[in-house]
Amino acid sequence: MAEILDGRKIASAMREDIRRETERLAGRGVRPGLAVILVGEDPASVSYVTAKEKALEEAGMFSLDRRLPESAAEEELIRLVEECNADPRVDGILVQLPLPKHINEERVLLSIHPSKDADGFHPFNLGKLMLGQDSFYPCTPYGIIKLLAAAGVGTRGRHVVIVGRSPTVGKPLANLLLGKGEGGDATVTVCHSATDGLARHTRQADILIAAAGKAGLITADMVKPGALVIDVGVNRIPDASKKKGFRLRGDTDFEGLQSVASKITPVPGGVGPMTITMLLYNTLKAAKARGRQSGQ
Numbered sequence: 001m002a003e004i005l006d007g008r009k010i011a012s013a014m015r016e017d018i019r020r021e022t023e024r025l026a027g028r029g030v031r032p033g034l035a036v037i038l039v040g041e042d043p044a045s046v047s048y049v050t051a052k053e054k055a056l057e058e059a060g061m062f063s064l065d066r067r068l069p070e071s072a073a074e075e076e077l078i079r080l081v082e083e084c085n086a087d088p089r090v091d092g093i094l095v096q097l098p099l100p101k102h103i104n105e106e107r108v109l110l111s112i113h114p115s116k117d118a119d120g121f122h123p124f125n126l127g128k129l130m131l132g133q134d135s136f137y138p139c140t141p142y143g144i145i146k147l148l149a150a151a152g153v154g155t156r157g158r159h160v161v162i163v164g165r166s167p168t169v170g171k172p173l174a175n176l177l178l179g180k181g182e183g184g185d186a187t188v189t190v191c192h193s194a195t196d197g198l199a200r201h202t203r204q205a206d207i208l209i210a211a212a213g214k215a216g217l218i219t220a221d222m223v224k225p226g227a228l229v230i231d232v233g234v235n236r237i238p239d240a241s242k243k244k245g246f247r248l249r250g251d252t253d254f255e256g257l258q259s260v261a262s263k264i265t266p267v268p269g270g271v272g273p274m275t276i277t278m279l280l281y282n283t284l285k286a287a288k289a290r291g292r293q294s295g296q
């Protein structure tokens with residue numbers, strides 16, 4: 001049976017460290033703060049934002065909740081981001097994605113000052129990540145790196161196969177794993193929707209990371225015996241027996257992989273809790289920089 005990598009437990013230990021550092025910093029007059037901006041009322045986005053604000057509160061951080069209606073103009077949203085850029089209480093800015101269709105996501109992300117880019121989606125920070133320089137790394141890929149480290153899994157010289165090439169998960173994750181030093185030094189293959197013979201690639205993986213957004217895509221026959229599997233996928237499967245009318249399923253056949261994989265992350269309770277933890281981590285990192293600048 002595969003060992004379950006408990007993301008909740010790892011995240012909870014990290015959050016306790018973050019909470020302690022937050023208190024120390026707040027004691028010197030710098031309380032880390034994140035502006036959370038939500039446009040519209042998409043139920044999944046509302047639940048993500050609620051979870052993030054709860055985590056901020058538990059960590060002792062300041063959260064500035066700003067909501068705009070679905071009909072808000074792009075300029076209005078950019079003005080709000082600029083206000084947050086100028087607000088000294090705000091160390092990080094998070095604009096919940098996706099945005100309504102009439103708003104250009106790229107322009108909005110560009111308007112966030114790179115030093116307040118808690119989500120790590122600004123091209124400046126993504127460019128630095130690609131160059132192997134310190135920056136704000138996107139939370140889900142960075143959370144996966146931290147999860148592997150906390151579980152004592154080295155990546156040096158290992159063959160990591162990532163399924164998914166999105167700019168928020170697959171691509172930054174590939175760059176982190178390719179970087180030099182701890183959490184990096186891996187040999188990386190990135191597969192995507194145009195990859196021919198997916199299983200041929202996934203079977204080569206020492207560490208297989210599924211981030212395709214396709215429920216149950218990775219089956220036991222696609223996994224090398226003893227491989228470690230990280231399941232990033234969050235797919236809603238209609239389920240009348242659940243209060244919400246759905247249950248969550250990852251991109252892997254979790255049950256089927258039990259007899260093949262050495263370790264595997266569950267969905268929920270694997271990568272998800274790490275993602276929010278890294279948002280706190282990035283906010284704290286930005287606040288520390290503010291503290292250094294103000295000599296606190």
Ligand code: NAD
Pocket residue numbers: 140163164165166167168169170191192193194195198211212213214217232233234235271272273275
């Ligand atoms: P996306 O739709 O932007 O990208 C999906 C990627 O998978 C694409 O690059 C596509 O080429 C590839 N892909 C799709 N079908 C494929 C197939 N059959 N074979 C090979 N490749 C295929 O999605 P995303 O934003 O990168 O998210 C991926 C999944 O991870 C989603 O389920 C999302 O909900 C989940 N996610 C979870 C967290 C978390 O915190 N747990 C965070 C971000 C995303």
